[in-house]
Amino acid sequence: MSIGSVPVRFGISVDHSQCMLCGRCIENCPYDVFRIENDRIHVNSRKCVACHRCIAMCPRDAIHIRERPVDYRSHPLWTPEARESIYNQARTGKIILAGMGNAKPYPIIFDQLVLDACQVTNPSIDPLREPMELRTYIGKKPRKVEYVREGSDVSLTTELSPNLQIETPIMVGHMSYGAISLNAQKSIAMAVTEMGTYMGTGEGGLHPSLYPYQDHMIVQVASGRFGVDINYLERGAAIEIKIGQGAKPGIGGHLPGEKVCEDVSCTRMIPIGSDAISPAPHHDIYSIEDLKQLVRSLKEATEWKKPVFVKIAAVHNSAAIAAGIARSAADAVVIDGFRGGTGAAPRVFRDHVGIPIEAAVASVDAKLRSQGIRNEVSIIASGGIRESADVAKVIALGADAVYIGTAALVAMGCRVCGTCYRGLCPWGIATQRPDLVARLDPAVASRNVANLIHAWTLELSELMGAAGINSIESLRGNRDRLRGYLLDEATMRVLDVKPVGA
């Protein structure tokens, strides 16, 4: 017996009393949901992905979308998603690919941590009046500083490692050209340059139109080595080795051939239309000793002028792995939590593999401190940072800075529909189709991203000021400024925070 159709995920209705037949919904929907017949807009709800482009463009608010208008008989275990995955795999016998981050309703640790504020005994600081120090340096710090004094002059004899100076502890993480459009990358590049921070290129090479922003770009070296040559390494302000990604720990990546258009082919340095396959491991790194070798090979190639970061997915043994990375000559470890986004990942990995960033950062920070090597690397936290409070909390748990990804895309219009893998993003973000890419104007989108970083930075200074802290360094690892609210005791022990009221 055939499985038949599953219920539509989204039901669309058009309020014909409002509709003025302007046709913007038809023009804007790349999924062909709308059509006009006999002076009336008709819909095919089955094609809808809830990207909300039509809602955003309809001048009369005449379009309504309802999620799961015809649902299954409710059941706490056999959720609609569980059932539909089975129908899908019963039909195809294949691995299910999905987009965006973890879609399981795991509890969110950030939302069970509360921040502190001063009352009476020590005064809070007004950031309007007092300077707030948010500048952060990413990279190795010397264990001790040696200097010679000549009269009133002091000169440093300790050789310092190169650091990245960021004016706010918020950077934009690695989203490759290929996964996102050139206009999206350009918008982010303009924004981070304006805000005095950095962005990652992802494993997609560096398009020539981004060269003007290269001093604010961290170039990535991943297992496919796409787009990597000595020019690329020298252009970046820093180099990041990608070992793993929070959305799909332990596996590589495949950019399907249909997304490898002429320009993507050119920056990745592969033929048009061929699959870009990043293997699961780097085939020159099979151990922590080999990692040291890759870090050093990159430093050697760039004459030790660039900081080298190592990005890992947050997994059970992140702390021990990070301690190994700290000893590899790397300058920063990036930890990507299990809520990190992606253009496409096997659903089973996206939803089930890895651990939350909050726990990973806290345990990495604690491990590095216990071994006396916290100064050897900076910690960059990523994967599910949604607002400035998350930034404050993760820094208080031990991070130096954060990478945002999805939040930056949302600032450019992304509605988190999770359909990035179709390559039809109507917002011009996760697509290479020229007419869709043209919808994203870098002049406007860069303003939006810069505004977001600016607003979060303002909020962060307010939060710090309220807590009587005037320097980000005094917030870093300052767990006394956090309390766990209805968190279990074991998790609080890992986070090293007290419960509310204690």
Added chain:
Amino acid sequence: MHRVTIDASGMHYTPLNRRIREAVASGAETIEIMNVMGQRFIADGVRGDVTIIIHGVPGGDLGMFMSGPSCIVFGNCDHAPGNTMDSGRIIIHGSAGDAVAHSMRGGQVFVRDSIGYRGGIHMKQYRDKCPILVIGGEFRSFLGEYMAGGLILALRDNRRYPVRERGIGSGIHGGRIIMRGDLLNERCLGVGACQKPLSEEGYRMIVPLIEEFSSHFDADPDTLATDPYIEITPTSSRPFASKYTWE
């Protein structure tokens, strides 16, 4: 002809590379490095039209990210000579370790004797860049794994035994592996690889490589060129396309 000689005894790789860069910057056409003993990353990221002659055994990642120079090694090499190399040439008068020519995107690597596991893994090509790895002797398993472009030519000088290595061309989705000898036992081929006797066009393509190999290592090009060869190529340029379904 501007020639620089460097004695590498007891020298760490960073000062050694600094000396190489200084020599290149000063216009050296030949740099001869004596007493090399395990120094890694020699000529890592070095650009220019220069010949680097290495006496001894260089450590891992010789010529990594290298763009232009020729390295001639009188001795064996550790793992991954030619790793992510962009252009230039590495000629090894001896054997080399694992992952030779890993992710190489251009240039040529000639190995007189044998190589270890995963030779030519993830080699790729683009436009005018077509990396070439020529191996005089034997190779271990996973030769040309994930190969996305370029050419591996295995001359299998000795051929006392049939090839027994597994996973050859596993996940290959571009490029070609050509080896001397008869068709392999199918068990030696990795997922996504297929084999056939070398075509006329293939022979025409390898002849200049055989001649060059012979000129470097004093081999006899005529016997090399007349033997039977086989070619291993991808069954598809999209080996993983049928593995997935969308949510």
